Amino acid sequence: MSMTQTQKILARHARLDAVRAGQLILADLDLVLGNDITAPVAIREFGKFGKAAVFDRDKVALVPDHFTPNKDIKAAEQCACLRAFAREQAITNYFDVGRVGIEHALLPEKGLVTAGDCIIGADSHTCTYGALGAFSTGVGSTDMACGMATGQAWFKVPSAIRFVLEGRLPQHVSGKDVILHIIGLIGVDGARYQSMEFTGPGVAALSIDDRFTIANMAIEAGAKNGIFPVDNQTRDYLREVGAREPVIEAADDDAVYEATHTIDLGSLRPTVSFPHLPSNTRTIDAVGEVKIDQVVIGSCTNGRLSDLRIAAEILKGRTVAPHVRVIIFPATQKIWLQAMEEGLFRIFVEAGCAVSTPTCGPCLGGHMGILAAGERAVATTNRNFVGRMGHVESEVYLANPAVAAASAVTGYLTDPATLETV
Amino acid sequence: MTVKGTVFKYGDNVDTDVIIPARYLNTSDAAELALHCMEDIDASFVKRVRAGDIIVANRNFGCGSSREHAPIAIKASGVSCVIAATFARIFYRNALNIGLPILECPEAAAAIAAGDAVSVDIATGVITDITTGATFQSEPFPPFMQQLIAAGGLAPYMAAQQRTVD
Numbered sequence: 001m002s003m004t005q006t007q008k009i010l011a012r013h014a015r016l017d018a019v020r021a022g023q024l025i026l027a028d029l030d031l032v033l034g035n036d037i038t039a040p041v042a043i044r045e046f047g048k049f050g051k052a053a054v055f056d057r058d059k060v061a062l063v064p065d066h067f068t069p070n071k072d073i074k075a076a077e078q079c080a081c082l083r084a085f086a087r088e089q090a091i092t093n094y095f096d097v098g099r100v101g102i103e104h105a106l107l108p109e110k111g112l113v114t115a116g117d118c119i120i121g122a123d124s125h126t127c128t129y130g131a132l133g134a135f136s137t138g139v140g141s142t143d144m145a146c147g148m149a150t151g152q153a154w155f156k157v158p159s160a161i162r163f164v165l166e167g168r169l170p171q172h173v174s175g176k177d178v179i180l181h182i183i184g185l186i187g188v189d190g191a192r193y194q195s196m197e198f199t200g201p202g203v204a205a206l207s208i209d210d211r212f213t214i215a216n217m218a219i220e221a222g223a224k225n226g227i228f229p230v231d232n233q234t235r236d237y238l239r240e241v242g243a244r245e246p247v248i249e250a251a252d253d254d255a256v257y258e259a260t261h262t263i264d265l266g267s268l269r270p271t272v273s274f275p276h277l278p279s280n281t282r283t284i285d286a287v288g289e290v291k292i293d294q295v296v297i298g299s300c301t302n303g304r305l306s307d308l309r310i311a312a313e314i315l316k317g318r319t320v321a322p323h324v325r326v327i328i329f330p331a332t333q334k335i336w337l338q339a340m341e342e343g344l345f346r347i348f349v350e351a352g353c354a355v356s357t358p359t360c361g362p363c364l365g366g367h368m369g370i371l372a373a374g375e376r377a378v379a380t381t382n383r384n385f386v387g388r389m390g391h392v393e394s395e396v397y398l399a400n401p402a403v404a405a406a407s408a409v410t411g412y413l414t415d416p417a418t419l420e421t422v
Numbered sequence: 423m424t425v426k427g428t429v430f431k432y433g434d435n436v437d438t439d440v441i442i443p444a445r446y447l448n449t450s451d452a453a454e455l456a457l458h459c460m461e462d463i464d465a466s467f468v469k470r471v472r473a474g475d476i477i478v479a480n481r482n483f484g485c486g487s488s489r490e491h492a493p494i495a496i497k498a499s500g501v502s503c504v505i506a507a508t509f510a511r512i513f514y515r516n517a518l519n520i521g522l523p524i525l526e527c528p529e530a531a532a533a534i535a536a537g538d539a540v541s542v543d544i545a546t547g548v549i550t551d552i553t554t555g556a557t558f559q560s561e562p563f564p565p566f567m568q569q570l571i572a573a574g575g576l577a578p579y580m581a582a583q584q585r586t587v588d
Contacts, residue, residue, distance in 0.1 A: 037444075037447045037489060037491075038488065038489065038490065040450050041450045041490055041491070041494075044450065045576075045577040048577035048578060048580075048581050049577060049580055049581060049584075050581055050584055066447075067447075067448055071448070072448060074448035074449050075448040078448060078449075078450070121488075122488055122490075123487075123488055124486065124487045124488040124512060126488075138488040138512050139488060139512060139515060139516075140488050140489070140490035140493075140512060140515060140516035140519060141490040141516075142490060142516065142519035142520060142575060142576050142577060143515060143516075143519060143576075145577060146576060146577075146580070188435055188482060188485055189435070189481060189482040189485065189508065189510070192482065192508065192510065192511065193511050219512075222482065222485060222510055222511070224511060277435060364439070364444040364447075364487070365439075365443065365444050365445055366444055366445070366447075370445075383437075383439070383486060383487075385437045385439040385440065385486060386437075386439065386440055386462050386463065387439060387440065387443055387462040388439050388444075392462045
């Protein structure tokens with residue numbers, strides 16, 4: 001029976017020769033993830049299962065990254081709950097402040113994800129690891145608790161939409177623009193319950209970081225997962241981070257897709273999602289005059305070293321507009337150190353940006369950059385729902401790091417290509 | 423099991439950030455979360471909602487984050503059932519996993535108005551708009567899911583199953 005890449009991974013983890021779309025399966029898990037928002041609920045539910053220990057202390061990852069460093073007493077209590085559980089269960093992959101990073105940047109960097117894995121995480125952006133050819137999907141706290149207790153999760157096998165990528169990205173266009181363009185095309189529920197399988201000759205020209213960004217936002221189209229084929233770049237990345245031996249699954253040539261979209265990467269423009277849905281996209285040429293108050297560069301979507309380099313290239317020798325606040329969030333401690341050693345922080349600080357320790361904080365309106373009523377932010381994050389970054393009357397414009405940095409300089413949504421040379 | 427209440431009606435893409443804003447996620451206490459349920463889409467919801475009331479919405483209800491706090495807040499606010507044309511997949515799992523019945527029924531989602539009195543037979547999937555007299559058939563839950571909902575969610579259901587095995 002012909003299968004998609006996702007279906008092959010699920011079949012193997014369900015110990016079946018084949019699966020078909022719509023089939024309910026019980027699959028073995030390679031990793032179960034939770035953070036300081038979702039894990040406390042999971043830990044409470046875990047207590048109800050009557051199990052003394054997690055199924056495998058090496059296959060549970062606890063990453064307090066959302067409201068850390070602890071933003072208030074209640075957040076501190078939630079982190080304390082996580083810490084106590086991690087110690088009691090001797091969880092191998094628990095990362096506290098000083099070692100922690102944003103979970104979806106951190107786990108791949110630590111070599112905890114490999115191609116062919118089946119992973120659940122109590123965080124919707126767990127779909128990020130599809131960049132490495134893994135099946136990974138977001139679940140809630142109860143599913144996380146069940147996963148920690150049994151090492152398994154049930155799934156309805158998804159059908160798939162195929163995105164055939166062709167050509168190469170032009171200057172100032174990145175993985176962010178690819179996924180925003182696609183979400184604009186199919187809508188925030190355009191891939192609901194389905195896999196988004198990215199394929200075609202254009203994949204080879206996308207960096208692993210671009211693939212992380214694209215897979216990361218599959219959830220914003222309602223998808224169960226987004227996944228890339230495994231190529232030499234993937235193998236090199238996995239080797240470099242010391243990941244487990246990959247199991248490489250490829251879609252069958254005659255795999256069935258509900259729809260196929262061909263995307264010419266060379267034709268894409270920097271793309272911005274206007275409030276209040278990621279699907280509300282416009283190219284940078286059609287944004288009009290949008291005055292902004294804040295710029296956030298970071299998150300599990302765009303907080304990697306390549307993103308910081310792009311921002312630094314634009315901010316070098318320029319200064320942030322007087323009415324704008326810019327906050328930069330390297331996604332992990334390793335990225336932070338590399339950015340510092342490369343001199344990126346000097347560029348950021350001289351331009352007038354604040355550089356933060358890794359945290360999810362502002363992306364979800366938690367802390368470290370909350371918006372007041374009427375304020376507008378350009379953010380390299382992933383959601384622009386009502387009230388997402390603060391006051392219910394604030395606005396978030398999603399963009400790539402180049403657009404965010406250029407907008408920081410002018411104080412308006414700006415095409416980086418239009419900045420005057422310095 | 424039949425539930426009955428007054429309808430709160432919403433549109434497409436009601437996301438988890440408006441169901442329970444992240445600024446309140448520094449707690450997982452259900453009663454505390456319920457105090458802020460639907461705050462960013464309907465500030466009067468918490469004041470008006472009564473035990474048994476029903477939320478009816480259009481497409482993609484619960485899209486966005488995986489926070490189980492969203493169905494927890496809805497359930498703890500007294501809502502007995504959510505009916506929508508479609509649900510986002512993580513929300514769908516989460517709601518059932520905590521024992522909040524949710525039904526997909528595009529016809530009911532389109533026809534039922536805010537303020538209508540509605541009853542839902544969870545066993546048969548029949549939705550009745552008492553105000554207009556209209557009835558709608560949604561797909562009934564299989565028996566195990568009805569037991570899971572009655573038990574109050576996946577964890578208590580599994581614990582009960584475990585006790586039966588033991």
